[in-house]
Amino acid sequence: MPQDLSTGFIGRLRARDPQAWFELWEIFGPVLRGQLHRWGKGQIGAETVQDLSQETLAALSQAIDTHDAARGVRFSTWLLAIARYTLSDEFDRRMALKRGAGRRPLALEEAYSKGDENPRPDEQYHALIFGAKVEAAIRMVEREAEFMDFNVFRMRTLEGRTGVEVAESMGLSEASVSRRLAKVRKSLRGKLGEVVERFSFTQDEIEEPGRKGLDPNPNKASDALFDEAVAEVYHRYLEFREDASAGPS
Numbered sequence: 001m002p003q004d005l006s007t008g009f010i011g012r013l014r015a016r017d018p019q020a021w022f023e024l025w026e027i028f029g030p031v032l033r034g035q036l037h038r039w040g041k042g043q044i045g046a047e048t049v050q051d052l053s054q055e056t057l058a059a060l061s062q063a064i065d066t067h068d069a070a071r072g073v074r075f076s077t078w079l080l081a082i083a084r085y086t087l088s089d090e091f092d093r094r095m096a097l098k099r100g101a102g103r104r105p106l107a108l109e110e111a112y113s114k115g116d117e118n119p120r121p122d123e124q125y126h127a128l129i130f131g132a133k134v135e136a137a138i139r140m141v142e143r144e145a146e147f148m149d150f151n152v153f154r155m156r157t158l159e160g161r162t163g164v165e166v167a168e169s170m171g172l173s174e175a176s177v178s179r180r181l182a183k184v185r186k187s188l189r190g191k192l193g194e195v196v197e198r199f200s201f202t203q204d205e206i207e208e209p210g211r212k213g214l215d216p217n218p219n220k221a222s223d224a225l226f227d228e229a230v231a232e233v234y235h236r237y238l239e240f241r242e243d244a245s246a247g248p249s
Helices: 009-014 018-040 046-066 075-099 108-113 123-144 147-158 163-170 174-198 220-246
Strands: none
Touching (some): 018 220, 123 147, 147 163, 147 174, 147 220
16 A cells, blocks of 8 residues: 555655655656646746756645545645646746736735646656666666676676677676676565655556566566566666757757
C-alpha cells in the first residue's frame, strides 16, 4: 500500500523539511520545466520557465496541507495542476499589463483545492514522471556502488554492449562481468523500490514498475527483461532532458 502520510514524504514536505523539498525539485523539476515549455508554445523563454517551475514548488509549499491522497489522485497529477495554474497566472499578469486590466484570478486556495481536476495529464507526462524516478534510482546506485561495478552496469545495460565486449574493455572475465552486473542490478531494484515508495501516493503508482517490465522480485528469467526495460525508460528520459535543455524551437 502507499506510504503512511504521517511519516512518509508528504509528511516531510508538510514539516517543511528542506531536504525533502530539494529532492522534489531535483527529481521532478526537469519534468515541470518541460511541461511549462510545452504549454508556453514559444511565448515564454527559458528564464521564465525556470522562474515558473520554482514558483510552482513555492505554491505547492503553501498548498501541501490540502493534498488528500485518500482521494486516489496521484501526487504528480496534483503537482501538474498547480504548474498549470502558475502558468495561467503568469499569462493573466501579462495581459493585465498590456490592457491595464485582466480577469480576476481564481483564489489560490480554490485553485489548489481543484488541483486534481484540471488539466488531466497525458501519457507522456506519466512516462516522464516515471522516467524521473528511474533516473533518480540509477543516480543513487551510482553514488553508492563501486566504480568498476557501476561501469559494468553502465556499459552492459545502459549502453547495450555484450558481455564479451565489456569483459575485453575492462580486462575482466565474463563471469566477473556477470557477477558485478548482478550486484548492481540487485541494488537498483532496491533503490527503485525506495524511490517509487517515496514518491508514490496511490496503489496504481506503486504497481507501475511491474507494468513497465521492472519487476521488483529478482529471478534469472526476468533479469534480461529488467535490464532492457531500465535502458528503454532511462534513454527516453535522457532524450527528454536533452530536448528540454535545448529549449523551445
